[in-house]
Amino acid sequence: MGSLVYNDTNETDAKSSIYQPDYQGKTLSSLIILICIPGIIGNGMVIQLLGCKMKRNSFTVYIVNLATADSGTLVLLLLTTILSLTNSSHPLIIIECFICTYCTGQFLLTIISIDRCLALFFPIWYRCHQSPYLSHILCAFSWLVSLLLCAIHFALFDTSETIKFPPFYHILICTFTCIPFMVVSSLALFIKGYLKSQMQKRGKLLKVTLLALFFFLAFSIPPSAIYLKESLFKQRFVHLITYGYLCVSLNSSANPLIYFLLGRKKEHHYMFNPNIILQRVFKEEEENGKQPEV
Secondary structure, eight states, X not given: OHHHHHHHHHHHHHHHHTTSHHHHHHHHHHHHHHHHHHHHHHHHHHHHIIIIISOOOHHHHHHHXXXXXXXXXXXXXXXXXXXXXXXXXXOHHHHHHHHHHHHHHHHHHHHHHHHHHHXXXXXXXXXXXXXXXXXXXXXXXXXXXHHHHHHHHHHHTTSGGGGGSOTTHHHHHHHHHHHHHHHHHHHHHHIIIIISSOGGGSOHHHHHHHHHHHHHXXXXXXXXXXXXXXXXXXXXXXXXXXXXXXXXXXHHHHHHHHHHHHHSOGGGTTOOOHHHHHHHHHOHHHHTTTOOOO
16 A cells, blocks of 8 residues: 555656646747747748849848848747756847847838738839838838847846836837737738739738738737736746747748748649749749739
8 A cells, every 4th residue: 555655646746747837838948949940940041042042122122131030039039948948047138139130020020011001002103102222221220120129228227217117118119019000901901902802813922921910910919918917917927928939939930831831832732942932922023014913
């Protein structure tokens, strides 16, 4: 009987350990690492193919910068997760850089959604008045604003000025600035592009934009709500924050998969040529008489 009781106790302890915070945290961290690695590879392929091997247009400039921001987010998230698993401290500069790339991705998706709305609702005006350097200027502006927000927060960290605000308040500023624009533009694109038009006539750029916006909203709203809850109640929800990082890793890894799935042809599903696949998706504007195809 003594040995049976001892075994039952061990079994109970083993089962209960699964639900301990440390076990859950390590499991989620391992999952984040498994998601980040292919995400980094996928975004790297997009940067190499669109940035070096294809002629750029205004839309691909946005996509290259978005892939760069997502790659930076995944690399820094991977580094942060590894530091967490090894119980090492997190340097503030790494966290600030992570927030910078994450916020840049939000700004770029907002610009992309507005750009597609203009191309869909005002096609003639869009063709005639679009500056060839506008996409470069807007991308540089997105990086600059994110960098400025993080630099200000880094300079004011641990000072009396930051006590009045929640920690990392610049995430909330960026999120609550971008999400309303993305929600409105996503609904407008869906209603105008799909509900009031024939679906088969719509190009792949509209599908890419809508899917990217959908996944971003699905994966960015939960971590934003988690962080807002933590800021309002002044409590740290370790598990919830880790789940928020998991959502971030899924969001930053999703876009390359969207491009490759939409660019492939079903009749040639056994052939995988990334260069040709991306050309099918992002050369539609040039192939349609240089008219923005949405």
